[in-house]
Structure formats: structure tokens, C-alpha cells
Amino acid sequence: MTTLYVFPDTNLFIQCHPLEQLNWAELGAYDEIRLIVCRTVQREIDRNKDRGNDRVGKRARKTNSLFRQVIQSTTGSEVVSKGPPRVSIELDTRARPSSELMEVLDYGHDDDEIIGYTLAYAQEFPDRSVVLLTHDTGVIMTGRSVGVTVTPIEEEWRLQPENTRAESELARVQQELEELKRQEPRFETDFADAAGGSVESVDLRCVAFQPLTPDELASAMDKVRDSFPMVTKFEPPSVGTLGQIVTAIELNPGGFQERVERYQSTQYPEWLAKCETVLGNLHLALQRREGWPVVAFQVTNEGSRPGRDVLVEVQARGNLQIRPPLPERLRSAEDDDEEVTMRFPEPPEPPRRHLVADVLRGFGTLGDLGLHLPPATALPPGASEQRRNPNAFYYKPNRPYEPTDYVGLECEQWRHGTGAKDFTVELSWEPGSSEVRGALECSIHAENLSSPVKKTLPVKIAIDEASAGDFLGDLLQELRERTTP
Secondary structure, eight states: OOEEEEEEOTHHHHSBOOGGGSOGGGGOSOSEEEEEEOHHHHHHHHHHTTSOSSHHHHHHHHHHHHHHHHHHSSSSOEEEEOOSSEEEEEEOOOSSOOGGGTTTSOTTSHHHHHHHHHHHHHHHOTTSEEEEEEOOHHHHHHHHHTTOOEEEOOGGGBOOOOOOHHHHHHHHHHHHHHHHHHTSOOEEEEEEOTTSOBOSOEEEEEEEEEOOOHHHHHHHHHHHHHHSOOOOOOOOOOOOSHHHHHHTOBSOHHHHHHHHHHIIIIIHHHHHHHHHHHHHTHHHHHHHHHOOOEEEEEEEEOSSSOEEEEEEEEEEEETEEEEOOOOHHHHHHHHTOSSSSSSOOOOOOOOOOOBHHHHHHOSOOTTTTTOOOOOOOOOOTTSSOOOOOTTSOEESSOOOOSOBSEEEEEEEEEOTTSOOEEEEEEEEEOTTOSEEEEEEEEEEEOTTOSSOEEEEEEEEEEEEEEEGGGGHHHHHHHHHHHHOO
16 A cells, blocks of 8 residues: 655635545545644644634634544544545654754754754655645745655645735625615716717817918908909089980088998998908808817716716816807808808998989989998807706806817706716817817716726827918908809
């Protein structure tokens, strides 16, 4: 009958499955395996049996009870597995480890002492197969360096690492937190481009129209004056026959002179000033026509609870600026803007004399009679206050109509299972920028959300500059076509 004599390290009793559950055949083709517990391991088990209710304390108390059974046994051993192989356990009674290695090993250290006991037994019984069984790397390396046969404990023999008290408490808290989160809204987020496709970053090239320089503006105004000069000569009608003389009689000559004065000193200069304003803002009108890139922050409440008192924030970082797209009614008003436009206003009509012939033909135009229809005005935003829908989003504090670095929206109750909500912004940049490097930082806060949901979109925009002055000819040609009968 072949027998293997095994000196187990303490970790066999503390960190491994129960002895009767281990596959002892993995140690070799032996009929019997005898576990011999040296004094060092006995001492470590005794020291840990009062440790508490963690794994080390519980396993030490169980092992200590086994040792007591061995002591009380008439054979001095206990069978822990009937096998095959048959496995028994006994306590080593020798008082000291091998004296041969006292100069090499430090017997004040438990690991070295276990090696010393194993070597002493092997020297006493050189005809027996003796091994040291451990999972400690230091013991393996040291034991083999002094000639002791060491067998590492198989990984599948070992128990899963036990959480410390702090780790157990952390696990408990995390479990409670997960339970709370399951009772919260759960927001899934994404970014989408204008076509609705998902994006992880923005890398674009855009055109930025530059305002006219003072010299360019002065030259453009000269072209406007040359194309539509102020009338300075008002010749009386020529007459020949008696009938022509009668119909050419001027009514209220003094009023005509007043209208000429008003035309030359007020109406025409005011028209020039309006044209200069259009030219000064031409780069803005061109940029508006070109349009801005847009990005949507898409959010879906996939949880089992609605979000309460939700705040969605979109923050622009770097030299990036943002603005919500204008609603259609304000886009129409923006198109009718007389100062930021791609159209010159029509020049004033030069005054003409009121003759007897005009009376005979009728009263002339509404303008001659001084009748002017007031221009239509857009209803200002917020002019009509309505009761808030608790499920709708409202800008906080107010909707920005100009590029800014922050857009906030709030909702009293964001229902779950209602599909994705898009928070769309136009991307622009600070005036004078040659390149945009920044990011969109979006976050969702709610009263019943333990921590904000955040998502960031890197943004890079290369800017190609274009001159607004290149479009002056188009504006003048459009005005000629509009004013030519």
C-alpha cells in the first residue's frame, strides 16, 4: 500500500473547501494520504478560533474541534475521507523543527517554521513520501530552495474570497441602492445629428460670413447712391395747346415744395441709413440663410417611474455657443426683419406736382393722400400666458433667442414609456473664432433621481471665412428688378 505523508499549511483548513469534499486523488496515485498537522499550524488555528464570526474564525473553530477529536481518539488520528484514497489526519508531536536549517530559515516566522517541521519529519523518515501542501507562494519558493518537496494547493480547492466586514457592509449598501434605483426613473441618452443618426462626436466645416470693413461699407454705400441717386431737378410740365395749359395748372405749389424738401432732407437720407444698416448686418443675414448645424440630445425614460421636477441642462464648453431652433412663427418674423435681411428697402418716390389733370383722373395714389397702412407686427413671445402642462417642458429661466452657453428646460413630471424626447440646439461660435473646439455637456436632474445622468459630446468645427461684400451686386440687382415697372 502506497502512502503519501502531507504537511498541510494553515490555508488548507481556512481557505479551502471542507476536507471531505476535496479531490485527494489529484495529489497522486496513492492508496492512503496521512495529513500531519505540525505545531505551527496547531498554534495558528488555536489563535484564530476566538476571532469572531467571519470565515477565518468559523473555520478555525471547526478545525479546532477536529483536532480535539484526534487527541481523544484511541488511534491518535481521524479519517476525513474514506476514499480512495483514504485520508486521515493526525497531530505532529515533535517539539522543534529541523535544527539543520536554523542558520538558513527564520523560525520566528511561521512560514519558515512549517518548512522546518516538514524537513525534520522527512529526515526522520527518509523512506516515506513527504510533501508540504500550501497555497502560499513564499512557502513554495523557500521550501523548494532548501530541498523540501512542495505541492501547491489546486485553485479549485479554494473557496471564493470572503468579503471583509467593510466590504460586506458596502455590498449591503449597494444592494439597497440598487433597490432604490429600481424605483427611480431610468434615463437612456444619446446624441443625434440633423438626419436623426446617432453621433459620438461632431467634426464639421462651416462658413462664417465676415462683416464689411468701414472702407468696404463706405464703398458699398457709394454704389447704392450711384445706382439710386436722389432726384434734384423737378421740371414743370411742358404745354402747347390751350387744353394742355389748363390741365397743367399746378394745385397748391407751396405743398409741392414742402414735399420736395421732405424728400431731399428726410426721406432719402433715411432710406440711405436703412440701406447702410442692411449692409452692416449683411453678414448676419447671410449666416442666417446658410443655417447652423444642429444636434439633438435624445432622452428616453425607460424606468418604471416618472421623473419628478426634472431639469435638463445643455451646457456649451470652449468657444462653442448654442441656441434652441426658433419656432416657425418666430422664423417667419425673422424673415421679415428689415434690418437683418438680404433685401434693400425700396427708395422713396420723388414727389410730383399735383395738377388739374390729376383731379380729372382721380385722386392719385394712397401715398399722395397721406394714407399709410401700418406694418404687421409679430406677437411678442410670452404675450399670451397659458396654464402650464405638467408633462411638458418649459425653458428655465427663459428661452434664449440669441447664441449662449446654457440652455435649461424643466418639467414637473416626465412620464415613463412615452418615447424619446429630443432637446435640439443649433451650434454656433463666438464672433471672430477661426475654429471651434469644445463640447456639449448634457445632464438630467430629478427630485427622485439619486444621481444626475450626464453625457458629453466633443465638438470640433473648422471655420471658412467668406466676405459679405461679395453679395452687394445681388442686392442691388434685386432692388432694380423690384422697382423697375
